Amino acid sequence: xxxxxxxxxxxxxxxxxxxxxxxxxxxxxWGTIEEERRTVATxxxxxxxxxxxxxxxxxxxxxxxxxGLDRVLGGGLVPGSVVLIAGEPGIGKSTLLLQVIAALEAxxxxxxxxxxxxxxxxxxxxxxxxxxxxxxxxxxxxxELPVVLDAARLTSPALLVVDSIQAIRDPEHTGLPGGxxxxxxxxxxxxxxxxxxxxxxxxxxxxxxxxxxxxxRTLEHAVDVICSxxxxxxxxxRVLAGGKNRFGPEGELAWFEMGPGGLREADPxxxxxxxxxxxxxxxxxxxxxxxxxxxxxxxxxxxxEGPARRQAxxxxxxxxxxxxxxxxxxxxxxxxxxxxxxxxxxxxxVDDPGCDLAVAAALASAATGVAPPEGVxxxxxxxxxxxxxxxxxxxxxxxxxxxxxxxxxxxxxxGQPPAGVRLIRVARLRDALGWALGDRFDRRSGNGPPEGAxxxx
Numbered sequence: 001x002x003x004x005x006x007x008x009x010x011x012x013x014x015x016x017x018x019x020x021x022x023x024x025x026x027x028x029x030w031g032t033i034e035e036e037r038r039t040v041a042t043x044x045x046x047x048x049x050x051x052x053x054x055x056x057x058x059x060x061x062x063x064x065x066x067x068g069l070d071r072v073l074g075g076g077l078v079p080g081s082v083v084l085i086a087g088e089p090g091i092g093k094s095t096l097l098l099q100v101i102a103a104l105e106a107x108x109x110x111x112x113x114x115x116x117x118x119x120x121x122x123x124x125x126x127x128x129x130x131x132x133x134x135x136x137x138x139x140x141x142x143x144e145l146p147v148v149l150d151a152a153r154l155t156s157p158a159l160l161v162v163d164s165i166q167a168i169r170d171p172e173h174t175g176l177p178g179g180x181x182x183x184x185x186x187x188x189x190x191x192x193x194x195x196x197x198x199x200x201x202x203x204x205x206x207x208x209x210x211x212x213x214x215x216x217r218t219l220e221h222a223v224d225v226i227c228s229x230x231x232x233x234x235x236x237x238r239v240l241a242g243g244k245n246r247f248g249p250e251g252e253l254a255w256f257e258m259g260p261g262g263l264r265e266a267d268p269x270x271x272x273x274x275x276x277x278x279x280x281x282x283x284x285x286x287x288x289x290x291x292x293x294x295x296x297x298x299x300x301x302x303x304x305e306g307p308a309r310r311q312a313x314x315x316x317x318x319x320x321x322x323x324x325x326x327x328x329x330x331x332x333x334x335x336x337x338x339x340x341x342x343x344x345x346x347x348x349x350v351d352d353p354g355c356d357l358a359v360a361a362a363l364a365s366a367a368t369g370v371a372p373p374e375g376v377x378x379x380x381x382x383x384x385x386x387x388x389x390x391x392x393x394x395x396x397x398x399x400x401x402x403x404x405x406x407x408x409x410x411x412x413x414x415g416q417p418p419a420g421v422r423l424i425r426v427a428r429l430r431d432a433l434g435w436a437l438g439d440r441f442d443r444r445s446g447n448g449p450p451e452g453a454x455x456x457x
Contacts, residue, residue: 008033014180034174036181062158062200065103068255068265071289072227072240074248077159077200081247082191084165084219085240086205087229092238093204094118095126095262096229097161100202102132109158112151114142116167116177130262143177145170145186149193157199162190164204165219187219220244230349231256238263239348242289252289280366283377283406284358285397286350292396294377294404296345297355299362301338308337314344316351320359323382327360330386330429331437333367354391356382357410360429364436373435375407386429388412398423 008017010033015026017033024032061076070076073083087093094117101111113136115123120139127133140151145168152160162168166178168186175181187203194201203223220226224246231238238256242248257266286295297315312320320342328335342359344350357380365372379397380388390413391397401409402418409417410424410432417423426432 007036009036009181010034011175011179011181014184036173062104062109063107064100065107066100066254066265068253069100069240072242072252072254073225074245074252077202078224078247079158079200080194080198081224082187082194082201082203082222083225083227084203084205084223085227085229086207088207091229091231092256092258092263093229094163095130095258096238096240096256097163097202097204098123098127098136099130099132099262101137101159101161102127102130102135104159105135105137110155111137111159111161112140112155112157113137114140114148114151114160114162114168116142116162117164129260132262142168144168145189149189152193152199153197156197160190160193160199160201162201162203164206165190166206183219184222187222191222231258237266237348249290253291277371277374277376279369279371280362282358282361282365282372283404284350284352284355285377285379285391285400285406285409286348286352286355287391287393287397290393290396292393292400294400294406295348295350295355295358297350297358297362298343298345299359299366300341301333301335301363301366302341303334303337304339309339311340312342314349315342315359319351319353319356322384323356323359324363326382326384326386327363327429331364331433333364335363335367338367352391353381354379354393354397356380357388357412357429357432361410361433361436364433368436368438370436370438373408375405376410377401377404377406377408378410378432380410380412380426380432382429388426388429388432390414 008020010024012029012032013027015024021033023030059078061078063070063076085093104111127136169177169182170185190201226243228241240254242252255266256263280299282297284295284297285292310321324335324340358378360382361372361378379391394413394415398415398417402421408422408424410426
């Protein structure tokens, strides 16, 4: 038995109210409040005996076969878990998920694909192009939620892929597919299916123009793992970044390269760092979860008579402007009267404060026309006073430096460098820029770069 409860919910933002209103108090939309009736199950009176958590056997993960993807997930898929992979349209989510299904099918794990955006024929055409037409699993139309749930219970797959969560809807409830109410309701039902049957579920999700996951924020709380799939369509490099993860470490990254045969895992070191130094380019050692990699930071300084612009691609624009201001104050390079542009190699997004020193080095190199010494990388967070602070996970960064062929690292911290890598510790920003500033400062005044740091390179 159950009780019927009536509530009023906004189809735009999901806000709930106890009575109907012409305008939603949450998002300000007019005519978006709709009545919703729900049957709430009541207790039958039969007590449920609790069980000890430690008595359960640990869940065995399902390795997918993509080393990077398995690392982002914490070792593979956990049965009964729900994973959300969000990305912009056209970034390659459907291709990635189809290749995941093919990899699991090859290992003997049955998969079910519920697609609301492509027909079975369109998916088959894509599979033939990728060379995996013989192992793409079963298919069910993904527009109606009851159809997907019934098919999953009938076939009991190891993995259910829903592409996408914005395309599926429950016909018993009002609201268009992709609306806040429908997305939240469908996600809740799919989470219930995963926990009830032990089927792992992967949801493909779209992102908004602001880069946030489309749908209500409660969707992020309902799932177990959130991954963002991003990249530069021009270079073909894709980055899968792990966010929330209930079953593994957060912040892990996996790199893929899009080619005629689909996505394949790529070594980012060869793509993101240049071996030859040029004016306006400096090598940063970026922390990516438990790993690190060498990334080339590029900068351009162009004198202007008008208002000076600041533009950054792949870098945090606010932090880019902050580092430029600190550098101008410390080195007096006249950056305030120059248009400054910054970018990262490969279109990778860099928001690690430990890359501040590399950004400053690239800007100083662009402003003076002097290339950084060959084989040098930079690690450190730059404070407003010009102090270079240590960056976390320095040991992994130094190991990445050795892998990329770096021979010397300017840093604000201390560590045990690998063989062939020299550690040059600097306390202030100007200490790391002697190669660019030269005799700009009068050494007798104490403002010049220390002799030891300059000679160490």
